[in-house]
Amino acid sequence: MKPWPHFQFALALATTIMSSAVYAGDKDAVEYRQHIMNTLNEQSAALGQILSGAISNYNATAHLNAIALTASTALKAFEPKVPGGEAKPDVWAKWDDFSRRMTEFAQKSSQAAKIAKEKGQDEALANILDVLTCKSCHDVYRDEKKH
Numbered sequence: 544m545k546p547w548p549h550f551q552f553a554l555a556l557a558t559t560i561m562s563s564a565v566y567a568g569d570k571d572a573v574e575y576r577q578h579i580m581n582t583l584n585e586q587s588a589a590l591g592q593i594l595s596g597a598i599s600n601y602n603a604t605a606h607l608n609a610i611a612l613t614a615s616t617a618l619k620a621f622e623p624k625v626p627g628g629e630a631k632p633d634v635w636a637k638w639d640d641f642s643r644r645m646t647e648f649a650q651k652s653s654q655a656a657k658i659a660k661e662k663g664q665d666e667a668l669a670n671i672l673d674v675l676t677c678k679s680c681h682d683v684y685r686d687e688k689k690h
């Protein structure tokens with residue numbers, strides 16, 4: 544076998560190891576919180592279809608549970624101070640405010656899921672726009688890239 548492919552492989556391996564030591568931790572942290580946000584997005588979109596009447600079923604309680612569970616994981620995902628993605632530096636510069644908003648969002652979602660379970664989904668959906676504070680946080684802390 545020619546030596547070249549080995550060299551190339553060794554180089555690729557070394558690059559991977561080096562970049563994972565230096566960069567991958569940060570990249571992972573950004574991707575992790577984006578996965579959580581995208582989960583929130585999908586579940587809210589599903590809930591929105593039910594709210595608009597486009598989909599008639601009784602899954603709203605399950606979607607609220609999924610949102611509440613996901614919201615409860617969101618704050619921790621932002622704890623590593625890793626600017627990047629669409630997160631504005633203010634997430635960490637104004638951590639008290641950011642974490643209060645995220646905690647309130649998680650509490651309200653969990654409250655809505657509880658109301659859905661105890662009193663039915665219509666009751667829970669009545670104030671859903673007060674629960675899904677996505678936009679008010681994004682307006683301050685997310686720099687939405689033009690896709």
Ligand code: HEC
Binds near residue numbers: 573631685686
């Ligand atoms: C307390 C603040 C806060 C709340 C509440 C919040 N988000 Fe976010 N969201 C962010 C920040 C900050 C980012 C940027 C993250 C990044 O790119 O690093 C973000 C990013 C996103 C993204 C883009 C993810 C990507 O792949 O780039 C989506 C989609 C999203 N949020 C949806 C939602 C939805 C839906 C809700 C409500 C159900 C919600 N968010 C609630 C702060 C919040």
